[in-house]
Amino acid sequence: MSSRVYHVPQGGLPPQTDLLGGRAVFTNAYAVIPSGVQRDIVVSHLPHWDDTRVWVLARPLSGFAETFSHYLMDIAPGGGSDMPEPDDDAEGALFVAGGKLVLEVAGRERELRPGGFAYVPPGCVWRIRNRGPGPAQLHWIRKLYQRVPGLSAPEAILTNEDSIEPVAMPGTEGRWATTRFIDPADMRHDMHINVVTFEPGGTIPFEETHVMEHGLYVLEGKAVYRLNRDWVEVEAGDYMWLRAFCPQACYAGGPGRFRYLLYKDVNRHMNLRQGPPLI
Numbered sequence: 001m002s003s004r005v006y007h008v009p010q011g012g013l014p015p016q017t018d019l020l021g022g023r024a025v026f027t028n029a030y031a032v033i034p035s036g037v038q039r040d041i042v043v044s045h046l047p048h049w050d051d052t053r054v055w056v057l058a059r060p061l062s063g064f065a066e067t068f069s070h071y072l073m074d075i076a077p078g079g080g081s082d083m084p085e086p087d088d089d090a091e092g093a094l095f096v097a098g099g100k101l102v103l104e105v106a107g108r109e110r111e112l113r114p115g116g117f118a119y120v121p122p123g124c125v126w127r128i129r130n131r132g133p134g135p136a137q138l139h140w141i142r143k144l145y146q147r148v149p150g151l152s153a154p155e156a157i158l159t160n161e162d163s164i165e166p167v168a169m170p171g172t173e174g175r176w177a178t179t180r181f182i183d184p185a186d187m188r189h190d191m192h193i194n195v196v197t198f199e200p201g202g203t204i205p206f207e208e209t210h211v212m213e214h215g216l217y218v219l220e221g222k223a224v225y226r227l228n229r230d231w232v233e234v235e236a237g238d239y240m241w242l243r244a245f246c247p248q249a250c251y252a253g254g255p256g257r258f259r260y261l262l263y264k265d266v267n268r269h270m271n272l273r274q275g276p277p278l279i
């Protein structure tokens, strides 16, 4: 049984005092969508999904920001979908934060519990149901799979965070470690999904500035995060997306661990024919 903590949204209505405590930020370089925003009044629903509430935390924006979608889903008992993905070119990553879901993918059925992860290749038939007695919470990250001549699309992956050994970053004595759900050496993959863990006081000690876009969902703990020119306080349930080249660093605040689910695009040439950004 996992002792890890995974933040799940509260839903319901915000107290009328929330206006003064608002921490949402939207800039050209990054956005912060605080946990308090994941409320019933801003919920979405998706076709062919039953009894499922969706918070869309990231989506492609006019060609200048992120090229992926990140959904946080709250699935009632019996809810789910037999036709979840409408786009045959889309790949997906699923990460369970709460409850118990049954996933059928490429003819395999697997029960996913908190920490459960699945990679769903493009064009793959899959379905998912909450067969548990209580609600289940699911992260679903989607992007268009970038095919490469001579490389086939990857196969499905089904695993759990508990089965993967985190890799400590060099020189950090284990205070900053990464759990990788997708093999970084496998060039068929064009996105990575990791859980990044900092012990209290752990840091990213320099401003990472790189081509990869990011989506970060804070699963546990607190930190101060450097985003472009700003330092922003974040805590469990907060979401950040970072445009390519957005400078980033952090200090984990304690008293417990600071952990987040991280999306990044990897391993592909840039599209040199893309038009100028629309700003």
Ligand SMILES: NC(=O)N[C@H](N)C(=O)O
Pocket (backbone or CB within 6 Å): 196, 208, 212, 214, 248, 262, 264
């Ligand atoms: N903000 C981050 O956690 N970035 C990671 N070190 C990464 O780019 O993999």
